[in-house]
Amino acid sequence: MSPDVLYTIEVILNGLMAGVMYALVALGFVLIFKASGIFNYAQGVMALFAAMTLVGIQNGQVPFSHLINAIFGTHIHHFGWQLPAIVAILLTVVVMIIFAILVERLVLKHLVNQEPIILFMATIGLAYFMEGFGDLMWGSEIKTLDVGLPQGASLALEEYTLKWAAEGTEYYGMYLDKLDMVAALVALGLVIVLSLFSQYTKTGRALRAVADDHQAALSVGISLRKIWVITWCIAGVVAMVAGVMWGSKSGVQFSLSLIALKALPVLILGGFTSIPGAIIGGLIIGVGEKLFEYSIGPMIGGATENWFAYVLALFFLVFRPQGLFGDKIIERV
């Protein structure tokens, strides 16, 4: 094969991997929107908060240490432990569950039956609160996240694919980031678990019932508040997974909250109510933007990915306003 063909395949594969990373963020949005009709503006900040909490717990950082030291004149920063990643992850899940309960108790409970725009505004407030709260709790410096995930090129793949290029051509083997491959497996696992949970468990069926019709679900005795807590817990865990994957690349820092921007075109394309839609949407966006940058980007100055993702999503929107997998909008008079 000519190196150009191989490079195109490489771009497509890397696009698919990037798409999985986008889908991980989009999943959290879909879960909450499905169960409560809320577009959760705070999903990106939840990913940041979860990753900060994970690093803080793992490294034995004292929460609110700057505040404590400023008030009491102490100099405490660390508990002095270094926890195994799995323990830190489990403790972070506990923190995200507590967070979900607090969100329901302090925010959502008071906004039952309010317009979606009110709930949306509440999540904007929540996002800003969590930004500041996270900084206060764990500090705003850039943190290194190390939960033992592999990073860097897959050398085995590079070596194996070297011989695919035609003889006499310059080719360096195919590049795939091991972290992206792990992210793809994790995303696949998440989708399978979430699908099984919603299909085969009582709580999962209740979640689907609430997603279909709040009033009808209430009439058969399903607790809306309990379902909201469960939904936000799951979204919190998904946010943590996204935070871990993205944070492993860039370190844990404020910009992690901006990954939500990458999820928006995925949601527009895949629909706000479909878990498979989030995955397929992510893959289409990932491949589309990478191929465009590779083939057209150099002719128009590059840096096309951010805007092209939205153009691609809007193009789909023209033909399917509800997104590829979103519920069909039927207005009855």
Next chain:
Amino acid sequence: MSPLKIVGVALITSLASTAAMADLVFPSLSYRTGAYGANGIPFADGYADYFTLVNERDGGIGGVPAKVIECETGYNTQKGVECYESTKGENPLVYQPLSTGITYQLIPKVTADGIPMHTMGYGRTSAKNGMVFSNVFNYPANYWDGASHAINHILGENGGDIKDKNIALVYHNSAYGKEPIRTLTELSAKHGFKLTEVPVDHPGQEQKSQWLQIRRTRPDYVLMWGWGVMNQVAIQEAVNIGYPMENFIGIWWSGSENDVIPAGAKANGYKALTFHAVGNDFPVFDDIKKHVVDAGKAAGAGDQVGTVLYNRGMYAAMLAVEAAKTAQGIHGTADINAAQMRDGMEALVMDAAKMESLGMAGFGPEFAVDCKNHGGPGLGAMQQWDAGAGEWKLISDFEPSDMEIIQPLIDEDSNAFAEESKIELQECA
């Protein structure tokens, strides 16, 4: 007016003038929040701590206490302008906007208001021409100097011949990131290397396409004009594709501890430009520890002292203090105003003796500012990350840039600005 009233008025006037005499005001347009907060915090801490040191150790500048007014910009141009408008009534002596975007907006404002602005290592490069930009100073170095320093370093590594080399510029797709392109294009024509431009959109969290391109084209060197998360992701991606880190050179805004630590040990050897020294092995840091940190008067937690960005903030404050002292000397008064501060900045001389007396021998380059040249000679150095030791090391002296290329560009750009804005050129002796 009764004698009592006269005494009262005199007392109030005296108190008012004492209040005016009380402080020399230095606004700090900082950003401790938002996407770039992690970088803004150490700079703001270093800036504030040096003024605290001067107040605590020396009793102020020429006996007058310095006062830092901090205003949060969030690295947002609009907020930066609001900060300027809200603080300019406090009789500020000099602004440090710490953002190229804010700098561009403030240039006409500070010029009209007669307040000097110092954009150290950022902002509008052609502001070096003091005849056009009377109130803007960008000593000791600017972006075009930085581009030239990087190429000079590569020339040095290749025996002065880089004719067939391919050099890629990975840059933040903004006014800041595009600043060096013109200079690098000219340098490419002069030295015969091929320049490949690789833009990265804000914020730079996802750079897979750019680094796949670099992996395909295999440039001999990669230069980076990045900021914030773009730096960390770029260094990680470079590590991932196995790019030789010693051939990867960042501008001074891509060379802090924040940028290299997330990539771990594999970031070892990454290089970045600088215009000041690294580490805390200078007597001034002992003073900061004694008079500021241990006294509980540090702006932050005191854990950033000696880091690259803390040192840069401290260096900026030191240059402001020295300019204020120069202004006090020129005008024979301790209670200087903004116009007098401008004169002080224009006559600033930083020589080895002065640096040594400040406990900062060799911390920055020696330079002098004058009416025509608000940027000094543009000296810069190279630092390299030692991941094992977890510290930056200076690997060169402060060296000059290629003014044969840069000066005509400065003249062209500044004169075009003067013509477009109908600016009357400042007369210089």
